[in-house]
Amino acid sequence: MSRIVPLDATRHHAVCIDAMAGAAARQFVQIGLSEIALAAADMPLFLVKDAQTGRFNLIALFGLIEQRNLFWQHGGMQSTYLPRAASLTAFRLDPAGEGGVGLDEGDPAVGRQGERLFAPDRLPSPFLTTTRTALDSVIADVAAAQALIDGYAQHRLIRPLSLVLRHDDGHEHAITGLYGVDEEGLAALDDTTVVALHRTDRLAPAAVMAASLAQVERLRQLHNAAQLRPLASFQLAFEG
Amino acid sequence: MQKQQHTKTNSDTIRTIVVVGGGSAGWIAAARLAAKGARGSDDIVVKLVESATVPTIGVGEGTWPTMRNTLAKIGIGETEFLRSCDAAFKQGARFVGWKDGSPGDAYYHPLNPPAGAADLNLSPHWQQVVAQSPDRDFADWVDFQQALCDAGLAPKTITAPEYGGVANYAYHLDAGKFATLLREHAVDRLGVEHVIGDVTDVVMADNGDIASLQLADGGSVAGDLFIDCTGFAARLIGKVYGVPFRRCNDILFADRAIAMQVPYPDENTPITSHTVSTASDAGWIWDIGLWARRGTGYVYSSAHIDDDAAEAALRAYVGPQAEHLSTRRISIEAGHRERFWQNNCVAVGLSAGFLEPLEASALMLVEASMDAIADRLPRTRGAMDTAARQFNESFHHHWERIIEFLKLHYAITKRTDTAFWRDNAAPGSIPDALKERLELWRQHPPAPQDFAHAREVFSWPSYQYVLHGMGFETQYPAVAASSPDAVLARRWVGRIERMRGDAVAQMPSHRTLLRAIREHGLQAV
Numbered sequence: 137m138s139r140i141v142p143l144d145a146t147r148h149h150a151v152c153i154d155a156m157a158g159a160a161a162r163q164f165v166q167i168g169l170s171e172i173a174l175a176a177a178d179m180p181l182f183l184v185k186d187a188q189t190g191r192f193n194l195i196a197l198f199g200l201i202e203q204r205n206l207f208w209q210h211g212g213m214q215s216t217y218l219p220r221a222a223s224l225t226a227f228r229l230d231p232a233g234e235g236g237v238g239l240d241e242g243d244p245a246v247g248r249q250g251e252r253l254f255a256p257d258r259l260p261s262p263f264l265t266t267t268r269t270a271l272d273s274v275i276a277d278v279a280a281a282q283a284l285i286d287g288y289a290q291h292r293l294i295r296p297l298s299l300v301l302r303h304d305d306g307h308e309h310a311i312t313g314l315y316g317v318d319e320e321g322l323a324a325l326d327d328t329t330v331v332a333l334h335r336t337d338r339l340a341p342a343a344v345m346a347a348s349l350a351q352v353e354r355l356r357q358l359h360n361a362a363q364l365r366p367l368a369s370f371q372l373a374f375e376g
Numbered sequence: 377m378q379k380q381q382h383t384k385t386n387s388d389t390i391r392t393i394v395v396v397g398g399g400s401a402g403w404i405a406a407a408r409l410a411a412k413g414a415r416g417s418d419d420i421v422v423k424l425v426e427s428a429t430v431p432t433i434g435v436g437e438g439t440w441p442t443m444r445n446t447l448a449k450i451g452i453g454e455t456e457f458l459r460s461c462d463a464a465f466k467q468g469a470r471f472v473g474w475k476d477g478s479p480g481d482a483y484y485h486p487l488n489p490p491a492g493a494a495d496l497n498l499s500p501h502w503q504q505v506v507a508q509s510p511d512r513d514f515a516d517w518v519d520f521q522q523a524l525c526d527a528g529l530a531p532k533t534i535t536a537p538e539y540g541g542v543a544n545y546a547y548h549l550d551a552g553k554f555a556t557l558l559r560e561h562a563v564d565r566l567g568v569e570h571v572i573g574d575v576t577d578v579v580m581a582d583n584g585d586i587a588s589l590q591l592a593d594g595g596s597v598a599g600d601l602f603i604d605c606t607g608f609a610a611r612l613i614g615k616v617y618g619v620p621f622r623r624c625n626d627i628l629f630a631d632r633a634i635a636m637q638v639p640y641p642d643e644n645t646p647i648t649s650h651t652v653s654t655a656s657d658a659g660w661i662w663d664i665g666l667w668a669r670r671g672t673g674y675v676y677s678s679a680h681i682d683d684d685a686a687e688a689a690l691r692a693y694v695g696p697q698a699e700h701l702s703t704r705r706i707s708i709e710a711g712h713r714e715r716f717w718q719n720n721c722v723a724v725g726l727s728a729g730f731l732e733p734l735e736a737s738a739l740m741l742v743e744a745s746m747d748a749i750a751d752r753l754p755r756t757r758g759a760m761d762t763a764a765r766q767f768n769e770s771f772h773h774h775w776e777r778i779i780e781f782l783k784l785h786y787a788i789t790k791r792t793d794t795a796f797w798r799d800n801a802a803p804g805s806i807p808d809a810l811k812e813r814l815e816l817w818r819q820h821p822p823a824p825q826d827f828a829h830a831r832e833v834f835s836w837p838s839y840q841y842v843l844h845g846m847g848f849e850t851q852y853p854a855v856a857a858s859s860p861d862a863v864l865a866r867r868w869v870g871r872i873e874r875m876r877g878d879a880v881a882q883m884p885s886h887r888t889l890l891r892a893i894r895e896h897g898l899q900a901v
Contacts, residue, residue, distance in 0.1 A: 187533075188892075190533075190534035190536075191896060294899070294900075295901055296537075296901055
């Protein structure tokens with residue numbers, strides 16, 4: 137349960153951050169424009185709608201059914217890339233907070249283990265300063281990804297995806313609210329649009345995102361390796 | 377009218393379609409036809425001739441859910457439509473004071489169908505429920521939408537795609553802005569040729585078809601098919617062809633309306649997401665919520681109240697806010713043409729007919745007409761007479777059904793407080809077909825078998841909402857609690873209760889959603 141409050145030197149002087157504890161508990165994180173190719177090496181990339189604005193957010197999926205990160209096994213991330221937002225799960229921008237930072241006190245990264253946010257004299261620790269810089273960078277990168285996705289939406293390239301997971305006993309579990317870039321739609325674009333997308337570095341990300349969907353199989357394998365109720369197969373298809 | 381040596385033959389291809397009139401009907405017609413052409417299925421040219429001097433009537437601010445489909449077919453996104461037309465969502469109508477006029481007398485006709493309408497008919501079960509709990513509402517028992525309306529909630533969230541929602545919905549819109557949006561879209565994006573000019577004469581071909589229109593500036597517009605959207609003037613269907621107008625003011629008495637636009641007190645005032653139709657002494661008052669204002673109006677019978685008294689009644693309804701607001705008076709002639717499609721001319725919109733806006737049927741009929749015309753556009757002149765015959769039969773049926781359905785709202789009232797309501801329930805004013813059905817519906821619930829067409833404009837669930845909402849006495853056979861039907865009914869009602877809880881918890885307020893759409897837009901998918 138998230139409890140976001142402005143970061144406060146008095147209230148939070150003893151709080152420590154174990155970034156990996158936060159990452160281990162995440163089922164997905166938002167990723168930035170510069171991370172698309174890196175994250176696609178491990179994770180399926182989907183679009184999900186923001187509950188407040190309805191705009192598409194670009195996410196890397198870490199888990200299937202349970203609210204957990206399937207890449208986190210044996211005390212570490214079993215992936216070649218860790219999306220940057222995964223290390224910042226406890227933080228938000230908040231002008232009212234110390235250093236312009238808000239803290240989610242309910243995030244698993246927040247506790248008594250790890251890096252301190254404040255030095256004993258209650259001044260911001262070097263870790264907090266680094267975190268703030270990282271947060272700014274991630275937010276700018278995520279905004280760039282959103283602009284890319286807004287463009288895909290304008291070109292009607294985004295379509296709802298249906299992901300149905302099938303357990304060994306035949307029981308099915310549907311994951312709703314996922315969207316992806318439609319390769320058929322991409323192929324149907326006129327030449328001028330394709331060239332314009334290519335010249336502005338917006339064509340390749342679409343292809344990478346579409347290809348990343350094959351990583352759902354990797355998640356299925358990780359799911360089964362984690363001794364969860366086994367998944368025999370899945371079906372991933374564009375709706376309609 | 378001129379007769380010239382214009383020969384039309386059955387093998388002539390229908391290529392040029394001329395729409396006459398630039399109100400909502402004209403621009404919907406032109407856009408529907410051009411959008412079909414724009415998709416490459418037909419090589420047609422669409423022209424719209426609009427008078428520079430005749431103003432559009434600019435009312436007709438309520439739609440049916442069909443408008444979502446129409447806009448999608450035309451190629452206008454829902455976000456653009458909502459923003460451009462100050463539109464808001466409409467989830468049905470609440471009829472206040474129609475049953476008996478007692479305090480608290482109100483019922484809903486929501487746009488969602490009753491639960492499980494494809495599986496079972498809940499009317500017999502409702503009869504037993506209301507016998508035990510007389511204060512329950514049929515609409516609330518069979519569906520969750522009334523709860524959304526009562527709470528001022530929207531039918532969807534910002535994450536829903538354009539034209540999709542949790543609950544069924546239509547729109548309230550600004551008719552003037554709607555015509556502007558349609559015009560810009562039709563001309564700029566669909567290639568409709570916009571001709572501004574007054575039609576001074578009509579040139580006829582030797583087979584009685586319209587060959588061309590002569591304009592005041594000396595120009596002429598020739599065509600293969602003419603859509604008459606000239607409103608009450610009925611410039612082609614009435615003045616050229618003299619197709620008689622069939623009045624129905626012996627059934628529906630309203631012949632006047634007074635409209636008033638009412639601003640919101642502030643930018644956070646809740647926006648009602650349904651039409652409120654409040655019964656009055658000699659008619660009823662509409663009240664609809666748009667994004668930027670309310671639209672109100674009194675529809676009344678001049679035989680039962682004079683214009684000034686009607687205006688006073690509307691001002692009293694609106695309250696102190698009405699003091700500085702102006703009104704607009706409109707004459708209504710209830711009825712329709714005996715034929716809508718004559719030779720190569722089809723009347724669409726007010727030229728075809730008009731009925732009081734009790735169930736917002738005006739724009740729906742424009743859409744239905746254009747579905748019928750655009751989706752089965754005759755390829756040649758030879759096919760047109762058959763198309764016309766089918767169209768006339770079909771729309772005759774629709775108009776008669778609408779008249780009966782509107783009359784139903786009045787015919788079963790228990791109000792006797794004014795002559796208007798007493799006259800409305802007088803057997804002589806009720807069409808025989810409706811009388812027959814009402815007799816039947818005392819013993820049998822309304823069902824699909826009661827209607828001739830597979831696609832009725834008002835299907836049996838609409839009759840259920842009005843009959844049970846109005847407290848129509850029924851004597852259906854009792855249903856045993858252990859019967860499979862009763863078990864199914866309980867299951868559906870249980871499901872509705874869960875859906876009601878979820879919907880009320882998840883839907884934003886109507887204004888919150890409209891604001892979010894204006895700020896962020898809805899996604900297409």
